Amino acid sequence: MVSGLLKVFTSNKSFALPIIGSPILNTLGLHTFRMRLANGFLALRRFQVAGLMRPIESQQFKRDGIVVLEDFLSESEFSNLVSEVKNTMTAIDTRSPIQNYGDQGFGQKHTFDWGFDRYDGDTLNRFYAIKAEHNATHSFINNKRLKRLTCLFAGTYHDPSKYYLYKLFHGTEDTNADSQKAIHRDTFHSAIKLWYFLEDVKPEHGPFHYAPGTHRLTNRRLKWEKKRSIQASKENKGGAFRISNEELNTLGDGQLTSFPVKANTLVIADIRGFHCRGAALEHQSRLSIYANIRPAPFLPAFHAGKLRAGLNKAKQIFQR
Template sequence: MLRWLLLPLHAGALLSGSKDYRRNPLIGSVTLNRRGLHVGRARLAESLAAWRRARLAGAVAAEDRAHFDKEGYIRRDNFLPPETFAALRAELQALRTLLEDPVWRGTLRYVAASAAEPLVYIQTILTHAAPGAEADPQTALHMDTFHPNMKAWFYLQDVPEEVGPLAFVPGSHRLTRRRQAWERTRSVVAAQRRIGGAFRIAEEALLRLQLPPPRRLAVPANTLVGADVRGFHARSRTAQPSMRVEIYAISRPNPFLPLLRGPADWVPTLARRRAALPLRLPDALARLGLARAVWRRAPDGSPFDPPAGSTAP
């Protein structure tokens, strides 16, 4: 009875970014996915993203648009003037300058196909910080979800080849016929196994989709990379301990909303506070004993200081 009572909610989730094959009986239906439910949602989402991007294209240079349409990401070296970047690294006091920069905003909005305010974080990436831990799932080639969406990295330190840079498969953001067939198969498998919708792919399988090998984006500091992470990507594996600091942005709006921004972004002050909610809610539930703690508070200090006990330099 409860399953049928919740059916309208499950049906409504089809017009959202939900990819829950485990709890939604429609998204997780083997029969519906064999008949093309997943691919139909992906095609509709891509069409709407293309329409929204066309309305956002004026804020992005023509050469950046052409590169993104072909490769699936935009890369801009020497993004900030040297003096601004030096100030940003030293104290991060220039952060407001970066976030309000029209080229920054235009690039991220175009890649996301949305003018929604992105969630922005300062993060420190450490490899080999927890000896004996399970393999990092981010090092396996994967797509984040079925629809166009954006992640961006503004690097505050050099990221050379040997420290595990971002790897991105050029052109894998496009929903080609081969990609549709592959995703149809994966959606059926996901429904059968009740697994998540961030589909993994082996590098040797890229050839069957007529895709090139991953491109490792080793970049200097002061580089911005914004990518449509419906495309296949991963953090490259590295054998040596390493650390890097970056400003990280993410935008994953409702893919079926034709507007450039949804109700949550109509009030700019509230929109910019959304980043804290995904962190505070799990913390509150963990304190009440209703959920497992996901985050561990780091000691006060600079993001450039490795935490005590890590093996990173």
């Protein structure tokens, strides 16, 4: 009972859990209470990491839940970065060729030298770890503008370990559909994903789709979330809610929009907003630097690097 209660104040979102998934408690508003409380902590964390200073992009992100920034790097910086990333990927792909693991639906991680694969249906996500020798990539990750935006939007301090080189390969949809192509929201609390695209993303490449404004907790959204939480509680379902395009339009908070972009474009989105991966031609790919930044929703901000260093030091002391 105590363990279940504590999970209420974590990022756990599964309605298969005893208290989080209680039909009675969610009828009384537990799920929407967690959403509102997480918003309060988000405001606190944003003040911690950024004070009252707000970059010009913050108003758009507050309104829409997404910003698209073209020509993010200079031509020379971008050229050096693309060359480094492609050379790295080519070398790793040669040592660890792509393979099909037979996963159905949302697959598990399959690690390989310098990264891991994960399938969404027949669509492959290949993540490449960023190493110390990747100078141009580290320069991008530590870009002052990037850090200022991500720290503010996510309400957390900068953590380079969240970043990967990322290549997406679209598969076939007939026998093993990609669940990420269904409209959904990832979390009950605000969190961000970002893609810095190293090649043009055209309609045939399956661009990111997002419904601007649907990250906000409007009365209509909270009413919808409460209804879905009760339903999910009764069915012991997960917490990444799906929604049809018709239902999204009825909700009225924002329409699903495609975001094809040019190379050298940064996209940052609040994944509490409704989004999906666009339909694509088979075997098309997208190339980017990617990060999934999800701070603990009910805690103040803390330095992940300093925390890891402190834990390692404590571990060394106890091992003496």
